[in-house]
Amino acid sequence: MSEQFEPVIIGFTCNWCSYRAADMAGTARIKYPPNIRLVRLMCSGRLDPTFVLKALSEGADGVLITGCHPGECHYLEQNYKALRRYRLLLKTIAQMGIEPERVKLVWASAAEGVQLARAITTFVEEIRALGPLRWPLRLAEMDIKETAAVEEVVA
């Protein structure tokens, strides 16, 4: 490939911390790569692993989950639930042959615009190094293979 691979990354942010950190990065004109598409949730505890799997299955190369620092959750302790689900999700996707590094959890308070921008930059480079995932493309190729298998046999 002559062109540099530009990863597609979905980022889930918490309304009370990381979303505001991203907002702050914006107002402070701190740069971070445009590869990430941020989705605001009310809390990292709202993050259902379904969201991560849907992102990966529909073309994302990586997913960044962000939430309030431990002990600072707006809803007391939902970020711990996010943490537990994240650890279990990593084990599960590893069994499916997806590098666990493609899904990352970082904590960022509303004041940490710089830190969040840095975390996003790092993550984009990590995913770039891992290469594309291209799940929907692969599934489509599988369907073509199945059709080809039939045609080959019929011919």
Next chain:
Amino acid sequence: MSDNGKPKFAMYWAASCGGCEIAVLNINEKILDVDANFEVVFWPVAMDAKYKDVEAMPDKSILLTLFNGGIRNEENEHLAILLRQKSQILVAFGSCATEGCIPGLANFSNTDQIYEAVYEGVSTDNPNHIRPQYNYEVPEGTLHIPAFYPALRTLDQVVDVDYYMPGCPPESHQIAAVIDLVLKVLNGEAELPPKGAVIGAGNSTVCDECGRKRHVKSITKFVRIHEVDEIDPELCLLEQGILCNGPATRSGCGARCPGVGAACIGCYGPAEGVIDYGARLMTAVASVIDSNDPDEIDAILEGIPDPAGSFYRFSMPHSLLRMAKPAWSNGNR
């Protein structure tokens, strides 16, 4: 086959074990109602019929087809397309047809790995490494056996499906209820549910039907059932640290497994509105771990040695990812 004016019924098995057919026979004397009200035109496990007989039928001439099994090979696909064409109502019957079920676990492996397991396994003596040939020349002509596909697909990933009936196998009383409903519809006493509906099951979860006592869950250790000295007969199994799939699984079975001390393994598939069964179960199970420390959480999760297999035991081909990455990398068949 004489045309006696009765509506026509068919049942077919694709990639499945045959348990669904047994479940149908387990409706006992209700099977006589099926015979009294339907003309069984095609049911390979119960009567002799040829595929060419089905091919010769007019389109939409079969009123009701119960299709069980996933689409694993060319023959399964051919019959799925054919029966869709010939049937007015096509029901994905049982877990294999709706979600992939146990045969769908092969979507964690590629064709070479599956062949290795099947044709070179420890119980197989195959010194010449013989593998199936889909076309084979003999003096009489070319022999053809159905090609094996790289991954298993569910019925609705291949053809349009009218209704889904979950379960491995569907409970016989649920089958009987569905047959009663169809008979009522035939007599004009009831209406069919909307297309795409799940029939023969509840709209809640297995936990809702389970008689065990529940409290606030807080798990410090997951154990497998054989590692427990004595199972509390009344307490929720998940609260005892036994991985139970009840929270994400559709009701309809009467919570029979947890009722006798065996954890729910999720054969009735996702509860109403759930997109990815395994993800919902991950949400439920991980939430109740009693730790806020990443290392300790990992240590507790060690008690679930095979999360993907436990959470997607019945639903891998119908999950968002559909298959594991190794299944992509198929060698030449």
